[in-house]
Amino acid sequence: xxxxxxxxxxxxxxxxxxxxxxxxxxxxxxxxxxxxxxxxxxxxxxxxxxxxxxxxxxxxxxxxxxxxxxxxxxxxxxxxxxxxxxxxxxxxxxxxxxxxxxxxxxxxxxxxxxxxxxxxxxxxxxxxxxxxxxxxxxxxxxxxxxxxxxxxxxxxxxxxxxxxxxxxxxxxxxxxxxxxxxxxxxxxxxxxxxxxxxxxxxxxxxxxxxxxxxxxxxxxxxxxxxxxxxxxxxxxxxxxxxxxxxxxxxxxxxxxxxxxxxxxxxxxxxxxxxxxxxxxxxxxxxxxxxxxxxxxxxxxxxxxxxxxxxxxxxxxxxxxxxxxxxxxxxxxxxxxxxxxxxxxxxxxxxxxxxxxxxxxxxxxxxxxxxxxxxxxxxxxxxxxxxx
Amino acid sequence: xxxxxxxxxxxxxxxxxxxxxxxxxxxxxxxxxxxxxxxxxxxxxxxxxxxxxxxxxxxxxxxxxxxxxxxxxxxxxxxxxxxxxxxxxxxxxxxxxxxxxxxxxxxxxxxxxxxxxxxxxxxxxxxxxxxxxxxxxxxxxxxxxxxxxxxxxxxxxxxxxxxxxxxxxxxxxxxxxxxxxxxxxxxxxxxxxxxxxxxxxxxxxxxxxxxxxxxxxxxxxxxxxxxxxxxxxxxxxxxxxxxxxxxxxxxxxxxxxxxxxxxxxxxxxxxxxxxxxxxxxxxxxxxxxxxxxxxxxxxxxxxxxxxxxxxxxxxxxxxxxxxxxxxxxxxxxxxxxxxxxxxxxxxxxxxxxxxxxxxxxxxxxxxxxxxxxxxxxxxxxxxxxxxxxxxxxxxxxxxxxxxxxxxxxxxxxxxxxxxxxxxxxxxxxxxxxxxxxxxxxxxxxxxxxxxxxxxxxxxxxxxx
Amino acid sequence: xxxxxxxxxxxxxxxxxxxxxxxxxxxxxxxxxxxxxxxxxxxxxxxxxxxxxxxxxxxxxxxxxxxxxxxxxxxxxxxxxxxxxxxxxxxxxxxxxxxx
Numbered sequence: 045x046x047x048x049x050x051x052x053x054x055x056x057x058x059x060x061x062x063x064x065x066x067x068x069x070x071x072x073x074x075x076x077x078x079x080x081x082x083x084x085x086x087x088x089x090x091x092x093x094x095x096x097x098x099x100x101x102x103x104x105x106x107x108x109x110x111x112x113x114x115x116x117x118x119x120x121x122x123x124x125x126x127x128x129x130x131x132x133x134x135x136x137x138x139x140x141x142x143x144x145x146x147x148x149x150x151x152x153x154x155x156x157x158x159x160x161x162x163x164x165x166x167x168x169x170x171x172x173x174x175x176x177x178x179x180x181x182x183x184x185x186x187x188x189x190x191x192x193x194x195x196x197x198x199x200x201x202x203x204x205x206x207x208x209x210x211x212x213x214x215x216x217x218x219x220x221x222x223x224x225x226x227x228x229x230x231x232x233x234x235x236x237x238x239x240x241x242x243x244x245x246x247x248x249x250x251x252x253x254x255x256x257x258x259x260x261x262x263x264x265x266x267x268x269x270x271x272x273x274x275x276x277x278x279x280x281x282x283x284x285x286x287x288x289x290x291x292x293x294x295x296x297x298x299x300x301x302x303x304x305x306x307x308x309x310x311x312x313x314x315x316x317x318x319x320x321x322x323x324x325x326x327x328x329x330x331x332x333x334x335x336x337x338x339x340x341x342x343x344x345x346x347x348x349x350x351x352x353x354x355x356x357x358x359x360x361x362x363x364x365x366x367x368x369x370x371x372x373x374x375x376x377x378x379x380x381x382x383x384x385x386x387x388x389x390x391x392x393x394x395x396x397x398x399x400x401x402x403x404x405x406x407x408x409x410x411x412x413x414x415x416x417x418x419x420x421x422x423x424x425x426x427x428x429x430x431x
Numbered sequence: 432x433x434x435x436x437x438x439x440x441x442x443x444x445x446x447x448x449x450x451x452x453x454x455x456x457x458x459x460x461x462x463x464x465x466x467x468x469x470x471x472x473x474x475x476x477x478x479x480x481x482x483x484x485x486x487x488x489x490x491x492x493x494x495x496x497x498x499x500x501x502x503x504x505x506x507x508x509x510x511x512x513x514x515x516x517x518x519x520x521x522x523x524x525x526x527x528x529x530x531x532x533x534x535x536x537x538x539x540x541x542x543x544x545x546x547x548x549x550x551x552x553x554x555x556x557x558x559x560x561x562x563x564x565x566x567x568x569x570x571x572x573x574x575x576x577x578x579x580x581x582x583x584x585x586x587x588x589x590x591x592x593x594x595x596x597x598x599x600x601x602x603x604x605x606x607x608x609x610x611x612x613x614x615x616x617x618x619x620x621x622x623x624x625x626x627x628x629x630x631x632x633x634x635x636x637x638x639x640x641x642x643x644x645x646x647x648x649x650x651x652x653x654x655x656x657x658x659x660x661x662x663x664x665x666x667x668x669x670x671x672x673x674x675x676x677x678x679x680x681x682x683x684x685x686x687x688x689x690x691x692x693x694x695x696x697x698x699x700x701x702x703x704x705x706x707x708x709x710x711x712x713x714x715x716x717x718x719x720x721x722x723x724x725x726x727x728x729x730x731x732x733x734x735x736x737x738x739x740x741x742x743x744x745x746x747x748x749x750x751x752x753x754x755x756x757x758x759x760x761x762x763x764x765x766x767x768x769x770x771x772x773x774x775x776x777x778x779x780x781x782x783x784x785x786x787x788x789x790x791x792x793x794x795x796x797x798x799x800x801x802x803x804x805x806x807x808x809x810x811x812x813x814x815x816x817x818x819x820x821x822x823x824x825x826x827x828x829x830x831x832x833x834x835x836x837x838x839x840x841x842x843x844x845x846x847x848x849x850x851x852x853x854x855x856x857x858x859x860x861x862x863x864x865x866x867x868x869x870x871x872x873x874x875x876x877x878x879x880x881x882x883x884x885x886x887x888x889x890x891x892x893x894x895x
Numbered sequence: 896x897x898x899x900x901x902x903x904x905x906x907x908x909x910x911x912x913x914x915x916x917x918x919x920x921x922x923x924x925x926x927x928x929x930x931x932x933x934x935x936x937x938x939x940x941x942x943x944x945x946x947x948x949x950x951x952x953x954x955x956x957x958x959x960x961x962x963x964x965x966x967x968x969x970x971x972x973x974x975x976x977x978x979x980x981x982x983x984x985x986x987x988x989x990x991x992x993x994x995x
Contacts, residue, residue: 086824092833198833202823215824279841279879279972280945316809316836317945321882334708334875336523336532340888347882354886357879357972359841470958472979473926477957482926516979518958537978538967557959569940569952576956576976584924584931588953589939671950672939691939702959807954808961810946841961841972846954879972 053079053214055410056235056244058221058258061091062197062396063388064250065204066403071248072211074407079242080205080213081235083220087201089252090395093364095275095312095320096200097288098193098397101137105160107421108373112394113161114417115401116191122200122400125207130200131315137192137288138167138175140349142182146292154187163191178284178352192288194312197396224262224382232262232384246410248386253367255375255389259424264379266424268390270365272326274338276346277360280317284352288312291345305338309345319353321346323393330365368392369427376402376422378409386410387424435542435887436535440466440512442762443531443547445519445705448476449497449748450740450755451553452504454729457759458551459510466545467511468533470518470878474508475501476555478748480579494582494607497748517543520876522550522705528735534880542884549735551758552706552723553751556699556741559720560596561795562813562850564803565667566695574696578604587613589692593676595619595664596696597789602647604694605656615656616688619678621663622789640781662686663792667693681792697791700849701742704874709733715865716744717786719849727772728761729754737761746782750775796850796857805854806847808840813854820858827864828852843874914984923980930956930963930975932986941965941975941988 055071057064060082068080082088098119103109123132141147154164165188172179172186205215216239225234225241234243251258256268291309310323324338339361347354367390369375374394375387386409388402401417408415440463444455447469455467467474475481479501486502495501517533528548535541558573560566570589574596577588581604591614594601598620605618651658665679668687676693679685698718711731712724722744729737737758740751753775757767799805801814819825819834828844828851831837837851838844844851849865856863910925914932923932930953933941940950942964954962956976963975966987980986 085827085830087833088829092829199823202825202834205824206822217824217826276882276885278882316839334521334523336521336888337890340885341891343882343885344889347886354883355881355970357881358876358885359879360839360843361875470977472928482924484926518977537973538970540970557955557957567949567951569950572953573955573957576953579956580928580931580934580953580976584927584935586931586935588934807951810944810949841964842959845959 052243055246057248059250060086062201065201066399068208069204070403078213081219094197101189118400131196133194136190140186141292276321278319377419444551446553447474450751453755454758456507461763468517480582554702559700570673574694593690619662704877729758750778806837809836811837826859927980
């Protein structure tokens with residue numbers, strides 16, 4: 045066991061996914077000594093099952109949208125710093141509807157978002173045809189969000205970790221946290237792992253869907269639960285879908301409290317030429333069994349939006365478990381119950397998009413700088429108040 | 432919306448090679464309603480690939496092995512619902528059994544859904560080819576695949592053919608080519624078959640194997656085909672197709688042969704894709720393959736799911752037939768003759784000896800040049816995989832897939848999975864995680880499936 | 896450049912019929928896969944890879960590698976080694992195929 049005299053690291057980041065990698069990078073840039081641990085290989089959690097969404101379109105005006113707008117700005121900065129292999133693409137997103145009432149709701153929501161700083165344009169059917177020639181004639185119109193972006197999330201996380209390593213960060217994969225060493229005053233003194241204790245002043249909980257477990261081990265529990273999603277991947281195609289295209293139900297599903305299955309179409313292309321088709325949300329714990337009716341519904345919805353996809357073949361499917369909190373907001377910031385514990389998890393399906401802003405706020409909190417935006421809404425204590 | 436054909440059976444056997452045929456026949460003989468599926472247009476699998484003339488015309492029988500057994504089983508298939516041109520894309524476990532989802536017709540791709548109380552997976556194996564410089568040149572083929580072409584259509588893969596790699600298949604295919612009038616330039620075996628002598632008990636009870644091996648060697652000698660033991664493949668050479676092959680010994684001696692086809696076998700890779708989704712217990716066999724664990728009734732750890740043939744361990748057609756028979760008996764609650772169980776052990780002992788002798792050269796991963804492809808579908812080079820290990824901390828197959836796209840192409844890692852695992856191990860200094868490659872192989876669907884077929888699974892039918 | 900003699904190891908006695916390959920009439924035999932028809936013609940490759948434009952044809956020969964893909968009767972992505980040659984089938988290979 046390491047000596048608990050001078051700390052070996054300023055910060056141990058638990059979790060080597062996109063949020064952990066972003067935090068490590070930002071902390072290292074701020075001059076702190078950082079060690080990243082993960083119970084598995086790097087990027088072995090939900091980041092590896094992500095589509096790579098960086099969205100403002102699906103965020104509720106308020107603290108969530110504020111976080112997203114900040115994060116999109118930071119992704120643009122990262123685009124200059126990270127290699128092209130990371131495939132950051134400012135392709136924009138379009139929400140479409142096939143009903144008049146649906147369209148009206150989209151336009152109303154768009155006006156509300158516009159008032160809060162989102163760039164959003166109503167798109168008529170003719171313009172929609174120019175933007176997405178293969179959209180079904182049944183689609184009546186839509187709303188476009190030029191700020192929505194795409195990235196290859198695994199490579200982004202891996203390159204952020206690499207950049208952090210260049211700045212002196214240690215990355216220890218296959219190292220499982222089993223507890224926390226706390227001083228007499230209750231503050232964090234070290235992270236206990238299955239290969240020994242790592243002395244540190246701060247513990248950043250960036251363990252995604254397992255953030256609840258880590259939080260409990262650290263003495264500051266937060267309710268992070270899994271929400272399963274499936275994605276279909278098609279064979280490589282010539283350019284067919286040019287933006288992220290969502291069905292109008294997407295936003296409602298993200299915010300939904302339903303335990304049951306929520307599906308709504310999310311369709312986009314990748315640089316590799318494949319088309320990714322989502323999205324489903326279910327609260328089934330960590331059940332990994334394939335649900336054929338979910339896959340079927342995703343397929344049917346995709347064909348309804350893009351009839352040309354009917355004969356296109358799915359070459360792969362995969363699933364992931366999004367980390368969500370009951371109010372669909374992440375947990376970001378210091379935990380008053382445990383001095384030195386800082387949370388950075390519970391981002392549900394928006395972890396990739398929100399990672400840079402999370403990293404900035406976490407770094408500001410640890411270095412004692414005023415946070416760029418308020419993090420009160422993301423406090424780990426909010427669940428106790430509600431209970 | 433696509434039409435879906437549905438049916439129910441007591442047993443669905445997937446794969447109509449030797450073990451699938453034997454299992455289906457035996458289960459039907461016990462009174463069960465059995466369906467036998469195969470992606471091919473005819474039964475027989477790879478081992479008994481044939482063309483319609485062979486059923487009557489005996490002239491090409493020397494190309495075939497155990498042909499009398501095939502004909503006997505083929506006749507008894509009348510009691511089985513034989514569904515050829517069915518490619519299974521998913522196997523699902525349900526409350527009262529299993530659901531088998533298939534596409535009928537390689538071109539038509541019609542949806543077929545079959546329910547069964549029990550399933551026997553007999554999907555066999557494909558050639559394993561460890562990458563070497565030039566392996567993606569046209570004219571470089573898996574030896575087993577080339578043999579299927581020969582048996583199925585009497586077409587040779589080239590005018591002047593070299594065979595190289597390791598394993599008994601090389602001699603068998605060389606023999607078939609020579610009997611068909613093709614020109615074989617050389618047969619190169621990288622192992623040392625004299626090592627069979629180290630496993631004397633393996634040969635007891637299988638004297639027929641020594642006779643076969645001697646016969647093949649004699650055929651090669653008669654045609655003056657050089658047989659080089661201890662020689663491996665250095666490179667296949669050519670611009671848009673293979674024009675020559677360079678062979679090399681471990682010490683670095685080389686020989687070059689002008690050829691227009693190079694048939695390669697480094698053993699076999701069992702095709703476990705359909706089984707993996709159900710997470711049966713698996714193990715790593717002596718040849719490094721991941722195979723499914725079965726008891727002496729061919730049952731996997733998943734109730735109602737049986738497996739026979741190469742997926743339980745590469746061991747050849749005779750063993751596969753015996754296993755199929757045992758599965759068929761088990762499904763109909765009839766005992767298996769102890770003599771048969773003894774034969775199965777004898778074959779498994781022999782297979783273990785083969786695995787010990789015919790190990791592809793371990794150095795291939797280190798020797799593969801950086802610019803050479805390791806993933807054929809996504810065209811990922813060895814250098815890219817090594818860079819990902821060096822720079823991005825990749826140290827397992829899953830990481831390599833996510834960071835380099837190796838294994839994310841149309842074949843979903845079937846051709847490169849094993850190779851990338853070994854390459855990553857070599858580059859990252861860790862032991863190859865063969866079992867991990869199984870988990871990374873989440874292959875649903877097992878073959879590409881049209882969205883319109885998937886859409887038939889939508890129960891609500893109100894997707895808009 | 897086409898071969899002068901068909902690459903046929905033994906003369907076939909079985910039923911023959913006609914298919915078209917890239918618009919040309921070609922003889923096929925009962926039991927042939929599409930790949931057998933192409934290889935008999937002397938074709939060693941019949942498509943190009945997406946990124947590098949490398950020629951590909953038959954590799955594994957049993958439907959696992961997805962290298963041998965052709966278009967049959969307008970349907971893309973057909974495995975030539977699995978698909979049986981059918982009477983009158985219109986087989987199309989992608990450009991740049993290498994003949995002998």
